[in-house]
Amino acid sequence: MPVSVTSSQLIFDALKACDVRIVSALPETWLVHLIRMAEDDPEVTLVRLAKEEEGVGISAGAHLAGVKSAMLMQNHGFLASINGIVSLAHLYKIPLLMLISYRGEFGERDPWQTQGGGATVPLLDALGIPWERLDNPDHVASKIRKAQTLADSALKPVALLLCRDLMWEE
Numbered sequence: 001m002p003v004s005v006t007s008s009q010l011i012f013d014a015l016k017a018c019d020v021r022i023v024s025a026l027p028e029t030w031l032v033h034l035i036r037m038a039e040d041d042p043e044v045t046l047v048r049l050a051k052e053e054e055g056v057g058i059s060a061g062a063h064l065a066g067v068k069s070a071m072l073m074q075n076h077g078f079l080a081s082i083n084g085i086v087s088l089a090h091l092y093k094i095p096l097l098m099l100i101s102y103r104g105e106f107g108e109r110d111p112w113q114t115q116g117g118g119a120t121v122p123l124l125d126a127l128g129i130p131w132e133r134l135d136n137p138d139h140v141a142s143k144i145r146k147a148q149t150l151a152d153s154a155l156k157p158v159a160l161l162l163c164r165d166l167m168w169e170e
Contacts, residue, residue, distance in 0.1 A: 004169045008033035010137055011099065011162070012041075014144035015070055020097070022047060022062045024055035025072035030101035030167045034072055052077035056084030060094045068148070070097040075104065076116040078159070079123065085157055086127065093155035097148055102133070102161035107168075124159055135163035 012034055015023070023038040024047040025031055038046040047058050055071040062069035073081065078100050089096045103110070104117015124131045130150060132143050143160060151158040 002169045003030055003032055004167055005033050007137055007140070007166045008037065010140045011134070011144065012037040014141040016041075016044070017141065018068060018097075018145055018148040020068045020070045020148070021045060022058065022067055022069035023072060024049050024058045024069065026050075026052060026074075026077060028072075028074045028077070028101055030074070030103070030162060031072045034099075038072075051080060053081040053084040056081055056088050056094075056096065059096050060088055060092065063094050068097075068152075070099060072099050072101075074101045074116070075120040075161075076113075078120060079116055082123065082127070085129075089157050090127070094157075095151035095155055096157035097151050098129075098157060098159045099134075100159055100161050101167065102163050105164060107164050120161070127157075129157045129159050131159040131161060133161045133163050135165040137166060140166070 022045045025035050026049050038044045049055050052073045059069040059071055088094060102117060103113035108114055108117060134140055134143055147158045147160050
């Protein structure tokens with residue numbers, strides 16, 4: 001499988017360094033190793049979702065219980081969770097760290113991924129959600145730490161886009 005185990009490990013280690021202890025996710029190709037790592041780590045609870053919007057509720061509950069969490073999703077999952085983001089995370093000031101596999105950018109081979117990819121950044125901007133691209137392994141730990149810090153201090157959703165150059169090994 002050409003999904004990078006090395007980059008996935010960097011991301012997982014950075015999440016743990018930020019004290020993330022709950023991870024919610026649906027199966028997704030680029031997230032397969034991250035999901036497995038969360039499942040195999042006894043210090044992390046993996047919550048498998050039926051739909052991505054449920055992850056917003058999981059993260060809200062975690063926040064209220066004093067536990068840091070992260071949502072792993074594809075950009076189509078982000079699109080599917082906008083109602084929860086707006087009506088729960090934004091409204092009630094819930095820190096929400098979202099790691100979104102940014103499908104549909106340059107190099108995308110699957111035509112069904114291109115529409116969601118094209119809508120992701122404009123929707124993040126329209127919702128006022130700060131975001132950064134994660135495309136360089138050297139920046140993973142720093143950007144995840146900064147995103148978690150901003151989500152916690154501003155009490156709002158923050159997104160990191162997991163880009164092809166980071167997640168895919170050709």
